[in-house]
């Protein structure tokens with residue numbers, strides 16, 4: 332049953348990437364870091380537990396308010412495996428943060444995380460002198476006490492997690508660590524390291540970036556007011572665009588060009604979006620975004636834009652299903668290495684509801700059915716993937732027959748308030 336229009340105003344949930352980093356940098360720093368607006372999702376809470384197990388004093392003082400008493404870089408040996416649940420960001424960044432601390436640690440995760448590639452971080456960290464043992468490149472992984480030296484490295488995949496792991500390891504390594512990114516990825520680690528007092532040099536050259544820091548360095552505690560998450564905001568934005576009569580406003584959304592590829596893409600598709608500047612938070616600009624139901628048209632999304640919207644392709648594909656014409660999305664090989672194979676998962680989600688989709692090795696093509704043209708009736712198989720779950724539910728809202736998902740539990744890994752926020756916008760989603 333298609334839902335009625337969405338309307339209302341929401342404060343965007345805290346950004347997941349900034350939340351992980353606030354806890355990790357706070358734990359490495361000297362002094363007490365106060366965090367407000369922390370995203371209290373399962374992924375982030377697992378990082379909080381890991382940093383506590385590594386010796387930081389991590390305390391919740393109110394809703395979204397946390398203090399982290401840092402270790403001044405002297406991490407403790409955890410007495411149990413560090414369990415990161417579903418979170419690639421948590422495990423990969425903490426591997427980097429712990430690598431040169433001289434402690435031993437074991438890293439584990441859930442079924443989805445245990446199937447994801449870890450050599451992309453353990454290879455460069457081992458080249459810095461770390462002693463990681465993985466299970467054929469996957470979790471569980473074990474670190475033996477290690478001493479690091481700097482590295483000059485160009486990651487073979489565009490990945491902020493890989494970049495961040497190396498930079499965090501560089502803090503405890505002897506000498507210069509340099510990361511070259513041919514295509515810039517989200518730059519929160521660089522921005523936040525500088526805010527925590529690191530001496531770090533970031534040079535931009537067109538789409539490329541080179542980051543240098545010389546270790547060892549100790550960070551200084553810094554208060555972090557977490558801005559809103561553009562990736563989570565995408566669900567309400569697209570829901571409003573494709574559901575006739577809707578208008579929703581999201582406030583406090585982080586406005587960082589390495590994160591806002593979806594806004595640019597939706598505008599090219601003809602979306603009725605109004606963006607107004609908001610206050611700066613944690614060194615980031617924020618914006619208020621208003622989305623109105625619109626007739627979208629299919630476009631070709633530039634492959635180079637993928638890093639700036641890598642988590643948004645499933646929900647973009649849903650928008651494309653309601654567009655007139657074809658949307659071609661190239662440059663998506665990385666989607667196969669997320670919580671699930673998101674390229675195939677997204678295609679299956681759309682096909683189950685009657686949308687005509689093609690997948691290539693690294694591309695997705697959606698032949699839009701136009702406003703009101705998506706039949707619906709499909710059931711999304713989520714494969715432990717929160718973004719497929721939320722995308723399947725948004726598709727159901729505006730399709731003729733509605734749609735269901737097999738499991739909503741994983742939504743709590745990134746957006747625990749998803750159902751409450753959708754209810755606040757006037758739509759009750761029923762877990763099926």
Ligand SMILES: O=C(O)C1=C[C@@H](OP(=O)(O)O)[C@@H](O)[C@H](O)C1
Nearest residue numbers: 348420489490491492493641642
């Ligand atoms: O650094 C981060 O916070 C993230 C980086 C991205 O992963 P990759 O680095 O694997 O692209 C993204 O998909 C993830 O949700 C968060």
Ligand SMILES: C=C(OP(=O)(O)O)C(=O)O
Nearest residue numbers: 417418419420421642669
């Ligand atoms: C890919 C994601 O997260 P992670 O890699 O941290 O599991 C995501 O949130 O879409």
